[in-house]
Amino acid sequence: MLAYVARRLLLAVPTLLAVMTLVFVLVRIVPGDPAQTILGDQASQEALMAMRERLGLNRPLWEQYIDFLRDALSGDWGNSMVTGHPILQEILNVLPYTIDLTVASLIIGALFGIPLGVWSALHRNRLVDYVTRVGSLLGLSFPAFVSAILLLLVFSIELNWFPVISAGDRSSVGEVLENLALPAINLGLIMTAYITRVTRSSMLNVLGEDYIRTAHAKGLPNRAVIWIHALRNALIPVVTVVGLYLGILIGNSVLTEIVFNRPGLGKLIVGALSQRDYTMLQGLMVIYTFIIIIVNLLTDLTYGLIDPRVKYS
Amino acid sequence: MSAVADPGLPAKTGRALLIAQALKAFRANKLSSVGVVIFLTVVVLALLAPIIAPHDPLEQNILHRMEDPSAEFWLGTDSYGRDILSRLLYGARISLFIGVAAIGSAMLIGSTIGLYAGYRGGKVDAVIMQAMDVLLAFPALILGLVIVAMLGPSIQNLIIAISLTAIPPFARIARAPTIVVKERDFVEACRALGFNDTRIMLLHVLPNILSEILVMGSLWLATAIRVEASLSFIGLGVKPPTATWGGMIREGFEKILDTPWLSVFPGLAILLVVFSLNLIGDGLRDVIDPKTRTD
Amino acid sequence: MARRPANGQAPAQFALDVRGLTTSFYVGGKWFPAVRDVSFALKRHETLALVGESGCGKSMTAMSIMGLVPKDAGRVKAEAILFEGQDLARASEAKMREVRGDGISMVFQEPMTSLNPVLTIGFQVSEALRHHRGLSRRDAAARALHILDQVKIPSAKSRFNDYPHQFSGGMRQRVMIAMALACQPKILLADEPTTALDVTIQAQILELLRELKRETGMAMIFITHNLGVVAELADRVAVMYAGQIVEIAEVAELFARPTHPYTEALLRSIPRSDRDTAELYTIPGQVPPITRMPPGCKFADRCAYRLDRCQAEEQQLAPLAKAPAHAVRCWRRTEETQPEMVVVDA
Numbered sequence: 001m002l003a004y005v006a007r008r009l010l011l012a013v014p015t016l017l018a019v020m021t022l023v024f025v026l027v028r029i030v031p032g033d034p035a036q037t038i039l040g041d042q043a044s045q046e047a048l049m050a051m052r053e054r055l056g057l058n059r060p061l062w063e064q065y066i067d068f069l070r071d072a073l074s075g076d077w078g079n080s081m082v083t084g085h086p087i088l089q090e091i092l093n094v095l096p097y098t099i100d101l102t103v104a105s106l107i108i109g110a111l112f113g114i115p116l117g118v119w120s121a122l123h124r125n126r127l128v129d130y131v132t133r134v135g136s137l138l139g140l141s142f143p144a145f146v147s148a149i150l151l152l153l154v155f156s157i158e159l160n161w162f163p164v165i166s167a168g169d170r171s172s173v174g175e176v177l178e179n180l181a182l183p184a185i186n187l188g189l190i191m192t193a194y195i196t197r198v199t200r201s202s203m204l205n206v207l208g209e210d211y212i213r214t215a216h217a218k219g220l221p222n223r224a225v226i227w228i229h230a231l232r233n234a235l236i237p238v239v240t241v242v243g244l245y246l247g248i249l250i251g252n253s254v255l256t257e258i259v260f261n262r263p264g265l266g267k268l269i270v271g272a273l274s275q276r277d278y279t280m281l282q283g284l285m286v287i288y289t290f291i292i293i294i295v296n297l298l299t300d301l302t303y304g305l306i307d308p309r310v311k312y313s
Numbered sequence: 314m315s316a317v318a319d320p321g322l323p324a325k326t327g328r329a330l331l332i333a334q335a336l337k338a339f340r341a342n343k344l345s346s347v348g349v350v351i352f353l354t355v356v357v358l359a360l361l362a363p364i365i366a367p368h369d370p371l372e373q374n375i376l377h378r379m380e381d382p383s384a385e386f387w388l389g390t391d392s393y394g395r396d397i398l399s400r401l402l403y404g405a406r407i408s409l410f411i412g413v414a415a416i417g418s419a420m421l422i423g424s425t426i427g428l429y430a431g432y433r434g435g436k437v438d439a440v441i442m443q444a445m446d447v448l449l450a451f452p453a454l455i456l457g458l459v460i461v462a463m464l465g466p467s468i469q470n471l472i473i474a475i476s477l478t479a480i481p482p483f484a485r486i487a488r489a490p491t492i493v494v495k496e497r498d499f500v501e502a503c504r505a506l507g508f509n510d511t512r513i514m515l516l517h518v519l520p521n522i523l524s525e526i527l528v529m530g531s532l533w534l535a536t537a538i539r540v541e542a543s544l545s546f547i548g549l550g551v552k553p554p555t556a557t558w559g560g561m562i563r564e565g566f567e568k569i570l571d572t573p574w575l576s577v578f579p580g581l582a583i584l585l586v587v588f589s590l591n592l593i594g595d596g597l598r599d600v601i602d603p604k605t606r607t608d
Numbered sequence: 609m610a611r612r613p614a615n616g617q618a619p620a621q622f623a624l625d626v627r628g629l630t631t632s633f634y635v636g637g638k639w640f641p642a643v644r645d646v647s648f649a650l651k652r653h654e655t656l657a658l659v660g661e662s663g664c665g666k667s668m669t670a671m672s673i674m675g676l677v678p679k680d681a682g683r684v685k686a687e688a689i690l691f692e693g694q695d696l697a698r699a700s701e702a703k704m705r706e707v708r709g710d711g712i713s714m715v716f717q718e719p720m721t722s723l724n725p726v727l728t729i730g731f732q733v734s735e736a737l738r739h740h741r742g743l744s745r746r747d748a749a750a751r752a753l754h755i756l757d758q759v760k761i762p763s764a765k766s767r768f769n770d771y772p773h774q775f776s777g778g779m780r781q782r783v784m785i786a787m788a789l790a791c792q793p794k795i796l797l798a799d800e801p802t803t804a805l806d807v808t809i810q811a812q813i814l815e816l817l818r819e820l821k822r823e824t825g826m827a828m829i830f831i832t833h834n835l836g837v838v839a840e841l842a843d844r845v846a847v848m849y850a851g852q853i854v855e856i857a858e859v860a861e862l863f864a865r866p867t868h869p870y871t872e873a874l875l876r877s878i879p880r881s882d883r884d885t886a887e888l889y890t891i892p893g894q895v896p897p898i899t900r901m902p903p904g905c906k907f908a909d910r911c912a913y914r915l916d917r918c919q920a921e922e923q924q925l926a927p928l929a930k931a932p933a934h935a936v937r938c939w940r941r942t943e944e945t946q947p948e949m950v951v952v953d954a
Contacts, residue, residue: 015447137592138584143580143584146581146583209721210721211721213716213722218709219710219739220736233726251455254454269455
């Protein structure tokens with residue numbers, strides 16, 4: 001299996017290279033002069049020339065490209081055009097926040113979504129099923145920032161249970177959790193909606209399978225049939241969908257981070273975009289691609305845990 | 314179970330059956346009808362906005378700033394004294410226009426790409442679909458964010474950005490049946506009769522994928538409206554003072570401690586439209602794919 | 609058919625006594641019977657074959673006895689289904705779970721889909737033992753291993769923790785049989801256990817079943833559409849058509865004197881090595897769907913000996929005068945032999 005992971009990561013190299021190339025090209029065909037952007041409208045011609053020189057903008061494109069790739073591979077992702085700090089450092093500083101948020105939302109989603117989906121499937125076409133279906137459809141209709149604002153209004157402003165600004169302090173587990181709670185609940189509820197729906201429909205499919213009939217024919221109690229025989233099979237499509245929705249989750253984390261004023265990749269990318277910080281943007285796109293590759297790999301490895309038919313070869 | 318396998322239903326095929334099924338499913342699935350009613354209401358209100366809006370959405374009125382809902386301003390006013398209800402009505406026009414235009418073009422371009430890739434097969438197909446997969450893997454919001462930031466925020470660029478993110482799923486839908494149809498004998502026969510390939514594919518593939526494209530369309534329209542609002546909320550949407558739902562929430566969010574309704578009303582508007590579209594898409598999907606049938 | 613005492617207790621020689629079993633399905637707003645008023649008794653150690661074309665209610669009969677008919681779609685009614693002094697027709701779901709896989713087991717047609725793909729075969733075979741016998745994981749595994757050996761899974765010990773997809777169809781069916789036999793049931797319901805398998809594998813599985821039956825002394829209901837298999841395996845045969853038993857007799861008697869026109873037609877449609885297969889007889893027409901059952905004899909449409917009366921009135925299953933253990937549901941045949949015959953058995 002290690003060999004499989006290694007090969008998958010190796011296969012990811014061309015993808016990463018393609019994204020980097022694309023980002024490199026995109027950044028350079030965009031209208032607007034980064035030097036101008038950095039120095040502002042009042043900058044003198046000399047200052048602009050000097051800045052272009054410093055950024056390497058006046059060298060031939062292919063030379064810039066080679067440098068860009070070489071530096072990126074050696075871990076030197078350049079410095080932010082705005083703050084001057086090393087890109088990689090800035091990204092790694094906020095990465096834990098985004099990872100915390102994503103993982104916490106996923107856990108909330110699975111913890112509530114899977115039992116809800118199973119419950120709904122078992123009570124097909126009864127009131128609870130109806131309510132769960134409408135509720136989950138409503139849940140995934142929420143734009144993440146609207147739900148975030150509602151949560152903020154109710155729990156932070158009205159009830160004062162959570163901090164209004166979830167920023168920064170990672171000194172203790174308690175602090176981390178307190179700051180994480182509301183943003184994670186926000187994304188977790190949306191994730192719950194997705195997972196509930198897919199668990200329900202997958203469970204309904206599985207309950208019609210021959211091996212479920214076999215399990216009943218053995219005289220097993222209902223809970224054994226459902227939680228041992230059916231659920232494990234029903235989880236296979238759930239993993240697929242969760243893998244896909246992680247992309248949506250990462251997108252939604254941008255909005256969540258803004259509303260709760262929480263550091264993270266999302267806030268970093270919005271800042272980079274509004275300030276036209278191209279080196280930062282390049283770095284962020286590569287990180288996002290890398291995250292997606294890792295997520296896909298983890299998804300495929302999870303299949304192996306659930307489904308013995310999956311072979312890593 | 315073989316005993317119930319044949320309840321003796323007459324075998325109908327083709328589009329007539331599909332439409333009949335759709336109507337039946339919609340009748341059975343009350344929620345879908347609710348979705349249709351809500352969505353159509355919003356569309357009509359948006360179209361009639363210039364007639365029914367009680368105020369000019371851009372008209373500032375310093376005497377009536379941040380007022381609570383009243384007889385004159387049903388949903389209150391914002392920090393410039395503009396009427397929230399009127400801005401909501403006009404905002405619906407922007408949201409719906411961008412959504413429909415973006416998804417409409419994504420449908421068209423996506424299915425054309427899928428048809429082409431499926432029909433050509435081989436390396437062309439592999440390269441195109443690989444590119445689509447990479448595009449699909451990227452979070453729609455991040456992709457939209459980057460594209461809009463690059464192109465600059467305007468209605469036209471928003472449409473381009475959102476439609477780019479929505480192309481891959483339509484390409485996938487169109488490709489699968491194309492490959493199947495291509496292998497069938499009648500395609501040879503059609504060719505022998507002198508039909509050209511484009512016409513053959515359109516005639517035989519389109520009817521197969523139309524329903525699925527519509528389902529996908531309604532679900533992606535929901536996504537498009539959500540993404541558009543998100544972009545406006547981040548500040549990369551249509552520029553103020555134009556009324557957009559996302560923009561209204563952004564402005565309201567700054568005053569959230571004093572006047573929460575400024576962001577709550579447009580938030581609920583987005584929720585309502587997205588929810589209605591998801592209800593419709595869900596109902597339509599039940600018709601087309603009985604396996605995932607929910608009732 | 610022989611009259612049985614109606615005191616609600618099955619005579620001791622019966623492993624199972626089914627009386628008046630009717631199973632209906634809800635189609636388009638109405639209930640339609642898929643199994644209608646089926647009665648038979650299974651003697652201890654006996655193999656009873658249920659024979660008929662697909663869609664005639666054989667499998668549904670077995671599923672009804674097991675209490676496995678899905679509650680939302682089907683409805684099972686019976687005067688009585690007597691098993692070891694209990695009436696399964698009136699047993700609670702909890703009681704049925706105790707009986708299933710313990711007193712009565714079932715083997716299904718599709719070995720490829722009837723095993724759970726994500727659980728090891730060892731787990732699946734020992735599961736019933738742990739549940740019904742309360743054995744520890746280890747004891748159950750030891751017993752399961754013994755049964756896997758018994759059904760001749762080669763090197764069962766090393767394959768104990770393998771998954772179903774690592775086995776061939778024939779081997780999977782052996783695993784299914786091992787699962788069914790784990791708790792040494794009194795009755796095995798085998799629903800076309802060989803239909804999905806290759807011919808050579810079919811023969812092996814049949815041989816295995818015969819052997820196991822001899823070793824364990826269980827009774828078996830063997831469901832098949834293949835009369836060739838019936839001749840090899842069964843003691844008695846019940847022929848089903850459109851949800852009813854149309855003929856029931858000892859196997860030798862049935863093959864010697866097929867009496868119902870449907871049985872006759874079935875026998876004529878068996879491929880035989882001494883005849884040219886090109887002349888193979890096929891029964892014209894098909895089984896009517898349960899939603900459109902004709903009144904009178906359900907086979908009348910396809911019957912070469914049809915009388916006017918057949919389409920108007922339904923005959924009851926009635927014993928032949930010369931062979932009381934041989935019962936037939938046909939006006940013409942019962943009247944030809946004994947015109948004044950009065951129907952006794954409901």
